[in-house]
Amino acid sequence: MPQIAQLAETYSSQIFWLLVFFGIVFVFIGRGMVPKVMDTVAQRDQQIAADLAAATAARAKADDEEEAWRVRENENRAAAQAIVAKAKADAAVKNEKKLGAAQKRLDTKLAKAEQDISEARNAALAEVEGVAAEAAQDIVQRLAGVKVTAAVAKNAVKKAMANV
Template sequence: MPQIAQLTADNWYLASQLFWLLVVFAGIYVVIGRGMLPKIEATVDARDRKVADDLAAAKAAHAAADALEESYRQQTEASRAAAQKAVADAKGKAARDAEKRLAKVDVELGEKLSLAEADIAAARKSAMAEIESVAVEAASDLVAKLSGAKVAAADAKAAVKAVLHG
């Protein structure tokens, strides 16, 4: 192979190739090591700082959200307790009002019942008096029709009273 033969035959080529190899590597080192690498490191460091800052902000936001959630939960429980108390108070008041109304209605119904019983007793007494007078007339008429005898009103009344009252 001619490339390998060049290396062994003449040192001039070897030195020249080594020189240019060193020049190229030095150029690459200068361009990449001194020019690009600090920029890349700065970018990586900035990204690391940004990530760390974002993580710290996220932890702070998470802690704030937890505190807000706990505050919301306490407010909700307090509101629920207040609502339950208000409902219990309203039920108690409604029960007391209902008892008052029922007592008032009970008194009114008692009065109406007493009046109705008095009216019924008066109507019964009136009806019994009318039945008694109708029975007296009917008994007088029946005796007159059946036997042809005339019965005195006082006798007929006494007979009807005896039958009706026992």
């Protein structure tokens, strides 16, 4: 094989060109491209860190705003409950006044009705006494044949009614 025979003669030349090629590759890649790639990676890391910091700040701000909203909501709820309680109390006072006025009207009507009933009862009793006195006069005259005066008959009926 002739290639193997030439190996000793071309060995030093091949190593030289290998070193030249790797040197050129090292210069272009190692000195030119790698720093740019490393800068890009560093910028990406910085951007990620900045984004994370912004997200954390935004979350903290959102939490603070939510807490402030909750405080305002609780204050509004308490104010609304106070308004409702005041309205209920006002309504209760108005109802009490209306009920008191209605009770007074009912009491006066009841008193008048009781007075009317009492007057009607007294009138009925007087009428019953009158009828009873006339009936007693008529009964005594028919049974005993004695004529009794109206005053005597009324006194007898009053005494009899007092026992009842």
